[in-house]
Amino acid sequence: MTERALRLLELADDELVVGWRDSEWTGIAPTLEEDVAFSSIAQNEIGHARALYELAAAELDSEADALAFDREPGEYRCAPLVELHLLDWAHTIARRYLYEEADRLRIEALKHADDAELAGVAAKIDREEVYHRLHAELWAARLRDEPRFRSAVEELWPFALGVVEPDLRPALARRVGLEQVDARERGSHAPELAELWEQMTEVRRSVPGAQW
């Protein structure tokens, strides 16, 4: 697999899985407004995953759905941050905030890539992410002095560093205002991924090639 396809799968898997995790708040978020917000963000992150899988699929002679749902759990390239199953609001908001901070840095870098097709998709994603970032920033500001939120951010910080390549980590540390520590790198998975994969791929595995 080329370096480009690998990078695309990392990005796409992150967006798919974070979207899946965010969608777990649909119906049970603390307020109706957050229910709407998390559902909409989740839907849009999965839309980004689709666009990125399509670029990867063109290169790998595959299809977006096949890349999203037909691989084995060990083949996914997502960062452990997005895999964590966090049914606690402080941790959920901490992940949203840290993920958006990390994602904005790598998307900004991709916008200036020599690869015009990838740069175009990155620029479109960047425009849309503005609204996700506003939501995350609003919550981070609101919970800034809340001890539960602060400890959740610190707990997830090594995971957040693992979302971006080492060259972007100093910038991420500056933005978040924390010292750089050893990152929880991608490549190995959180134990929760297996269960998420079971759910996420259940329909495809039951009826291969299903369309609806």
Added chain:
Amino acid sequence: MTAEQVWDALAEIPDPEIPVISLVDLGVIRDVAVEGDRVRVDLTPTFLGCPALEAMRRQLETKVEELGGDPEVRVVVDDAWSTDRISPEGREKLRAAGFAPPPPRAAGATTLVQLQSKAFRCPYCGSTETRLENIFGPTPCRSIRWCESCRQPFEQFKTI
């Protein structure tokens, strides 16, 4: 078959989520190219998470087939598309249906201060005494605002 005939036919297709406006008025049809029977239609979704993307693609294909053409619908993703492409007629149709049309794309990214400003006009009563209720709404392209003057919520199309 000419590109103009195809454009005219596509102008009859309503947006699947907001049927008061056509896909052409919404500006999401980027280009039409006709070569013999082959008709290529370039489409850019408002947001990549648009749940109606596949429905739009099917509607476009069906319309081209009705004209006797062989359709190829391409989803084009880049930064050139913006909500500024919604036609003046389209903006008026949105407003009449209770959707406030999007403000023009600014040089920088949209900020929370802008979203919380009084620059957004209620599509029902025209008042700018409106406030942001939720950045998000029923589809990725819309947010929810509240009009203090006529005391009702309305959907605000997001700028992209």
